């Protein structure tokens with residue numbers, strides 16, 4: 001056994017972690033914030049009312065397992081409730097999955113560029129991160145299958161590119177890879193052409209597969225912090241042992257349940273996001289910019305003049321995310337917006 005190191009104050013690798021830079025809001029009207037892939041729509045009134053009702057019981061701790069919500073989600077996805085865990089946004093679940101599987105000497109695998117929170121979560125555990133360059137903006141799962149790693153992250157659709165890999169490609173990856181855990185992050189999957197055909201929920205019979213979903217994007221609850229993971233019940237049980245029992249507050253649980261009661265609102269948000277992206281593609285095309293075809297609620301614009309384009313958008317009250325902070329310099333990432341934002345975007349271009 002090693003002697004104690006009483007000079008060690010903290011894990012030294014923390015100083016090497018990349019920094020997550022959140023999207024900024026434009027001065028003035030918040031509708032111009034197209035930098036964080038949020039929903040431009042406020043939650044339906046019924047969701048606000050459900051949160052209000054739950055607020056009257058805030059003297060009590062929340063249900064640690066979000067039982068009512070978990071059962072609704074289990075029925076909705078046709079999975080066992082024991083195969084689900086609700087978390088404080090999928091970001092908490094990403095951290096728990098990393099903690100459960102990784103430590104110093106272990107390795108995680110992801111794309112270059114990755115969704116940065118996944119790299120941070122793995123490296124915070126002391127693990128190393130191997131990255132495989134995207135091929136034509138998509139995950140190169142053939143090349144990734146050649147890399148040895150304990151844990152693999154596949155955001156599908158990917159952030160920051162909005163591109164998706166097919167379910168067949170993921171299945172082939174699973175056959176070839178020796179990884180103990182393959183995490184498919186489906187934060188944006190509801191915006192894809194055919195989410196049911198694409199989702200790795202169909203692969204849950206494989207105990208190496210974990211699927212992440214969130215209420216932050218389609219359902220417009222980014223401020224409530226709530227998401228969930230579907231995986232083998234034995235893995236869910238291990239995550240339950242390390243999580244803070246009350247990480248998902250009562251207001252968030254009430255809001256998420258109420259969202260599921262109003263599928264017309266989420267269906268409307270999906271249709272609006274898809275219309276919005278069509279308009280954004282056309283506006284950039286008229287201004288001479290090409291965009292990467294997207295299956296999400298945002299898209300990547302090819303912009304050799306990244307800084308000038310961002311400044312031009314900012315001048316019209318639109319904030320977008322610089323590609324250079326997302327690992328894709330020479331690009332700008334733009335989220336779907338409401339009509340007011342689109343009009344300003346079109347004028348700016």
Ligand SMILES: *Cc1c(COP(=O)(O)O)cnc(C)c1O
Nearest residue numbers: 089090091115159187214216227
């Ligand atoms: C936005 C996003 C999430 C959602 O994170 P939450 O913590 O649930 O808000 C997860 N993964 C990716 C790739 C994202 O872009």
